[in-house]
Amino acid sequence: MAKLILRRLALGVLTLVMVTVIVFVGVELLPGDVCTAYLGRDTVLTNRLENCHRDFGLDRPAYERYFAWAGGALQGDLGISIKRNKPISEVVGIRLRNTLLLGAAASAIGIPIAILLGVIAGLWRDRVADLWISTTAIFAMTIPEFISATLLILVFSVLLGWLPGIVVTRPAAPILEFLPDVILPIVALAFVMTAHILRMVRTCVIDVMASDYVQMATLKGVPYWQRVFRHVLPNALLPTINLVALTIAWLLGGTVVIEIVFNYPGLGRLIITSVYDRDLPLVQAVTLILAVLYVVFNLAADLLTLIANPRLRTMKV
Numbered sequence: 090m091a092k093l094i095l096r097r098l099a100l101g102v103l104t105l106v107m108v109t110v111i112v113f114v115g116v117e118l119l120p121g122d123v124c125t126a127y128l129g130r131d132t133v134l135t136n137r138l139e140n141c142h143r144d145f146g147l148d149r150p151a152y153e154r155y156f157a158w159a160g161g162a163l164q165g166d167l168g169i170s171i172k173r174n175k176p177i178s179e180v181v182g183i184r185l186r187n188t189l190l191l192g193a194a195a196s197a198i199g200i201p202i203a204i205l206l207g208v209i210a211g212l213w214r215d216r217v218a219d220l221w222i223s224t225t226a227i228f229a230m231t232i233p234e235f236i237s238a239t240l241l242i243l244v245f246s247v248l249l250g251w252l253p254g255i256v257v258t259r260p261a262a263p264i265l266e267f268l269p270d271v272i273l274p275i276v277a278l279a280f281v282m283t284a285h286i287l288r289m290v291r292t293c294v295i296d297v298m299a300s301d302y303v304q305m306a307t308l309k310g311v312p313y314w315q316r317v318f319r320h321v322l323p324n325a326l327l328p329t330i331n332l333v334a335l336t337i338a339w340l341l342g343g344t345v346v347i348e349i350v351f352n353y354p355g356l357g358r359l360i361i362t363s364v365y366d367r368d369l370p371l372v373q374a375v376t377l378i379l380a381v382l383y384v385v386f387n388l389a390a391d392l393l394t395l396i397a398n399p400r401l402r403t404m405k406v
Contacts, residue, residue: 097388097391097392098388100388101384101385101387101388104384104388105381105384108377108380108381108384109155109159109162109377110155111380112373112376112377112380113154113155113158113159113373115376116369116372116373116376117151124141124142124145124147124171145169145171145370158373162374162377165178166178167181167370167374167377168370168373168374169370170363170368170370170371171367171368171369171370171371172363172366172367172368172371173368173371177370177371177374180359180371181356181359181371181374181375181378183260183261183354184260184354184355184356184358184359185356185378186264187260187267187353187354187355187356188344188348188355188356188357190264190267190271191271191274191275191278191340191344191347191348191353191355192278192337192340192344194271194275195275195278195279195282195340196279196282196336196337196340198275198276198279199278199279199280199282199283199286200282200283200286200333202279202283203282203283203284203285203286203287203290204286204287204290204326204329206222206226206283206287206290207222207286207287207288207289207290207291207293207294208290208291208294208322208325209222210222210223210287210290210291210294211290211291211292211293211294211295211298211325212294212298212317212321214291214295214298219291222287222291223288223291225284226283226284226287226288227284229280229281229283229284230281230284230285230288233346234277234281234346234347234350235346235350237277237280237281238273238274238277238346238347238350238351239350241273241276241277242254242255242273242350242351245273246273252269252272252273253269253270253273254273254351255270255351255352256270256271256274256351256352256353256354257270257352258270258354259354260354270351270353271353273351274344274347274348274351274353277347277350277351278340278344278347282336282339282340285332285336286329286332286333286336289328289329289332290325290326290329293324293325293326293328293329294321294322294325296325297320297321297324297325298321300324302320303316303320303321306320330390330393331387331390331391333390334386334387334389334390334393335383335386335387335390337386338382338383338385338386338387339383344356344357345357345358345360345361349361356375356378356379359371359375360372360375360376360379363375
């Protein structure tokens, strides 16, 4: 068991190293010159262009800049935003908080609902409840995010006037000030994530209900709900740990469309703005943060699965 955990941790560290290389190389391959885009018309002044390259370390070889950037990122120093001329950690900090708020709220709402509906659909397979739940889930999985978000704005903001359609709160505002504006973005995210987890839970419940040990418990006369709570649910929900973790990671990195539609000041909107501004150090930093979050959540899911699975706990390596 301990060796399995150490292997997962080592693989996670190796993955993070590869992520830094891929992010750095990907940004390096983008066309154009950062300082040229930053200075604009002033690029005719050769001295200013050279000074810009020197100030941001762009005149050094790529491998030197990689090790300097990776070493700084390891210590929490993500560099300087060229467009804003301030430390990237100051720019990203508030936006990361806002994205975490959005993802945490959507997860807190969507995950319990998804598990509950998935269990209901699995236990009452092919009945009216299952048909309604499964049909709604398939609809939620197929409709694009920008359409569902736009429909929410149309209904609850334009037609009913219950909630604001866009976020007008300043990015650094206290969390409580975001509550009225953030309801629709949370619902839009939770709507999508609930459908994916729901389908997984339903499939697992159906598979476990048809397993040999549940059939044996039925033959022994074990009451139905006792079979459900003692045998079905623990074994059916275990495989969903990975999906839940990956879905949360997707929420943190895949909120770009939702944030753009609702004008929400999170990492997704920040990375779009930084691409438009040609602020490549900021693009590099935000991409690294999102990639690290995805790897960390995936690693956490693997470790939770190892700890929660009795067969893996007793496995000899």
